[in-house]
Amino acid sequence: MSTKKEIWVYAEQENGKQAGVVFELLSEGRKLAAKSGFTLCAVLASANGKPMHQELFNYGAKKIYNIEDPKLDTYQNDYCSKVMADLIKAQNPEIVLYGASTIGRSLAPTVAVMGWAGLTADCTELDFDTERGILLQTRPAFGGNIMATIICPDHRPQMSTVRSNVFKKERVSEHETGEVVDVKVDLSGIKERMKRVESVVEEINTVDLKAADYIVSGGRGIGAPENFKVIEGLAGALGGAVGASRATVDAGWISHHHQVGQTGKTVCPLVYVACGISGAIQHLAGMQSADLIIAINKDRDAPIFDVADFGLVGDLHQIVPEFTKQINALKS
Amino acid sequence: MNIVVCIKQVPDSDKVTIDRETNRLNRAGVPSIINPFDENALEMALQLKDKHGGKITVISMGPPQAEEALRTALSHGADEAILISDRKFGGADTWATSYTITLALKKLTDPVDLILFGKQAIDGDTAQVGPGVAHFYGVPMITYAKACEVTDKGFRVQQVTDHGYNVWDVEKPAALTVVKEANSLRMPSLKKKMAAKKAEIPVWGVEQLQPDETKIGLNGSPTKVNKVFAPPVKLNKEILSGEPADMVKELIFKLREKKVL
Ligand SMILES: Cc1cc2nc3c(=O)[nH]c(=O)nc-3n(C[C@H](O)[C@H](O)[C@H](O)COP(=O)(O)OP(=O)(O)OC[C@H]3O[C@@H](n4cnc5c(N)ncnc54)[C@H](O)[C@@H]3O)c2cc1C
Ligand SMILES: Nc1ncnc2c1ncn2[C@@H]1O[C@H](COP(=O)(O)O)[C@@H](O)[C@H]1O
Numbered sequence: 001m002s003t004k005k006e007i008w009v010y011a012e013q014e015n016g017k018q019a020g021v022v023f024e025l026l027s028e029g030r031k032l033a034a035k036s037g038f039t040l041c042a043v044l045a046s047a048n049g050k051p052m053h054q055e056l057f058n059y060g061a062k063k064i065y066n067i068e069d070p071k072l073d074t075y076q077n078d079y080c081s082k083v084m085a086d087l088i089k090a091q092n093p094e095i096v097l098y099g100a101s102t103i104g105r106s107l108a109p110t111v112a113v114m115g116w117a118g119l120t121a122d123c124t125e126l127d128f129d130t131e132r133g134i135l136l137q138t139r140p141a142f143g144g145n146i147m148a149t150i151i152c153p154d155h156r157p158q159m160s161t162v163r164s165n166v167f168k169k170e171r172v173s174e175h176e177t178g179e180v181v182d183v184k185v186d187l188s189g190i191k192e193r194m195k196r197v198e199s200v201v202e203e204i205n206t207v208d209l210k211a212a213d214y215i216v217s218g219g220r221g222i223g224a225p226e227n228f229k230v231i232e233g234l235a236g237a238l239g240g241a242v243g244a245s246r247a248t249v250d251a252g253w254i255s256h257h258h259q260v261g262q263t264g265k266t267v268c269p270l271v272y273v274a275c276g277i278s279g280a281i282q283h284l285a286g287m288q289s290a291d292l293i294i295a296i297n298k299d300r301d302a303p304i305f306d307v308a309d310f311g312l313v314g315d316l317h318q319i320v321p322e323f324t325k326q327i328n329a330l331k332s
Numbered sequence: 333m334n335i336v337v338c339i340k341q342v343p344d345s346d347k348v349t350i351d352r353e354t355n356r357l358n359r360a361g362v363p364s365i366i367n368p369f370d371e372n373a374l375e376m377a378l379q380l381k382d383k384h385g386g387k388i389t390v391i392s393m394g395p396p397q398a399e400e401a402l403r404t405a406l407s408h409g410a411d412e413a414i415l416i417s418d419r420k421f422g423g424a425d426t427w428a429t430s431y432t433i434t435l436a437l438k439k440l441t442d443p444v445d446l447i448l449f450g451k452q453a454i455d456g457d458t459a460q461v462g463p464g465v466a467h468f469y470g471v472p473m474i475t476y477a478k479a480c481e482v483t484d485k486g487f488r489v490q491q492v493t494d495h496g497y498n499v500w501d502v503e504k505p506a507a508l509t510v511v512k513e514a515n516s517l518r519m520p521s522l523k524k525k526m527a528a529k530k531a532e533i534p535v536w537g538v539e540q541l542q543p544d545e546t547k548i549g550l551n552g553s554p555t556k557v558n559k560v561f562a563p564p565v566k567l568n569k570e571i572l573s574g575e576p577a578d579m580v581k582e583l584i585f586k587l588r589e590k591k592v593l
Binding site: 019077078081101102105106108109110112113114116117118119120121122136140141142144145146147148149150151152153154155193194195196197198199200201202256262263270271281282288291292293294300305306307308309310311312313314315318319322323326327330 | 343345348349425426427430431455456457458459460461462463464466467468471472473474475476488491492493494495496497498499500501502503506512513553554555556557558559560561562563565566569570571572573574576577579580581583584586587590592593
């Protein structure tokens with residue numbers, strides 16, 4: 001058992017490639033570590049961990065639990081949950097953070113029931129209560145109608161999942177160092193109940209919503225599928241990406257890769273421009289944390305104006321092309 | 333093939349609002365529905381049954397009125413329904429819910445081939461109960477399934493990932509959580525609707541399930557709600573109206589002032 005209490009970040013990877021959310025979690029984990037006095041650690045289960053260590057240190061991990069086995073090259077729930085649950089039992093961390101990705105959302109709940117740990121999904125804010133020594137996990141509930149702060153007073157570890165783009169990533173430096181603890185595992189005793197036979201990447205590269213600084217999104221208010229051209233025009237002028245509400249995706253106007261919201265992507269750009277989007281809570285759940293929100297809607301009472309920094313009341317078919325024109329004029 | 337579908341009755345979150353003075357949800361008059369993702373799980377079960385035959389059992393844990401959700405599921409084509417309900421189960425978080433649902437699964441007399449869940453419940457959005465039950469019950473779990481076919485030894489499952497999809501071969505019995513892209517639920521038939529009204533739905537409580545009482549309800553739940561509050565609204569926002577060209581000009585000026593352009 002460790003003498004000093006620890007905060008762990010599950011360093012999700014596949015084929016030696018780390019998920020971006022890992023670095024966001026480490027950046028946030030550093031703040032929790034500073035407040036609690038706990039040690040920030042990364043847990044890396046992979047086929048070959050070494051090439052990934054430097055970046056984990058650079059983002060603030062002081063210690064890496066390095067677990068290697070060819071069976072851990074890609075994610076398999078039975079293997080990874082066993083590795084994680086055993087390590088938690090041996091080391092007793094106080095806090096464990098996971099990305100709310102397809103992987104994290106399989107692993108974390110499995111590990112939670114393997115021990116008797118509390119797990120709070122999709123946190124949007126984490127804080128440490130120094131008086132009580134517990135993690136404060138804040139998240140939206142009821143489709144974003146209400147925020148709840150969840151605690152786990154009596155069970156350890158306290159575990160959370162966090163969607164990507166909720167926290168900002170920040171490197172400490174390029175040459176941080178730390179301790180590597182090699183953990184031996186034997187997976188040969190686990191029956192192979194499931195096997196991945198294929199893995200297909202189909203993300204269209206033009207839809208890099210997660211990385212975009214500017215996002216212009218269209219809703220049902222654009223009126224027709226061909227009007228996404230107008231949205232693309234503004235996105236192009238701003239050098240950004242095109243987002244969409246679910247109403248337009250369901251109508252078949254645009255592919256689901258563009259959908260922002262509770263059942264789409266969570267985005268956190270510098271500027272989010274919502275055009276003809278009413279601002280249903282499920283949509284807000286995916287874009288509310290943008291640094292600056294501009295809403296264009298003809299209905300002054302649309303809920304999107306509640307979260308906007310700037311609201312333009314009027315017809316988007318006039319406003320959006322005008323916006324594009326003036327931005328382009330600015331550039332030339 | 334025996335399939336169990338776990339369905340949850342939830343308030344229609346589209347229609348829930350919050351009272352900004354008391355920070356409470358205005359739930360009065362808000363209709364209850366079957367969790368939308370659980371409809372996709374049910375439809376997946378119905379399609380498998382259409383092809384391969386068998387029996388579909390729907391299970392729900394909740395207050396007595398959750399029975400309505402089960403009757404609705406029967407009217408869409410499920411064969412049997414079980415309600416898990418007891419005062420002592422109240423206040424359960426996902427851990428205690430997973431434990432309790434698993435006890436009900438273990439009590440079923442016919443062997444189960446497949447257990448289906450929705451991707452997540454829209455009231456809590458946790459997506460934890462599926463993986464939780466799978467582990468307690470001791471079967472492999474694939475999350476975010478959008479398609480499932482029967483194979484010799486089990487199932488071939490397409491799983492939606494953050495960048496595309498994976499294909500898995502999984503042994504039976506297995507558990508899956510189902511995404512919206514999988515399908516959409518068929519209409520109920522009139523005949524089934526009538527039968528559903530009259531169907532016997534057994535209620536299983538502490539007496540029937542014999543749980544370890546330290547693991548159920550509020551006591552068995554590791555997580556507690558510390559506080560709830562209304563989501564913050566932006567206070568110093570600016571609403572512009574008037575001629576498009578003027579509005580945009582002013583907007584761009586302000587954006588440059590803020591150094592985002
Ligand atoms: C379980 C669940 C999950 C969901 N997940 C998501 C999700 O991830 N993402 C999501 O977006 N939604 C999601 N939804 C759907 C959500 O509730 C809304 O139905 C959807 O966001 C509405 O899309 P919209 O704003 O484009 O359409 P509408 O609500 O129809 O709004 C259109 C808006 O356009 C305005 N308008 C019309 N014409 C013009 C014009 N000429 N100029 C300017 N403005 C105009 C109107 O005033 C109106 O406000 C989900 C729903 C459920 C139940
Ligand atoms: N009380 C319940 N009764 C039956 N099934 C449930 C219950 N709670 C959750 N589930 C199932 O677990 C899935 C995920 O729920 P959750 O973990 O609450 O997001 C749901 O889509 C249901 O299939």
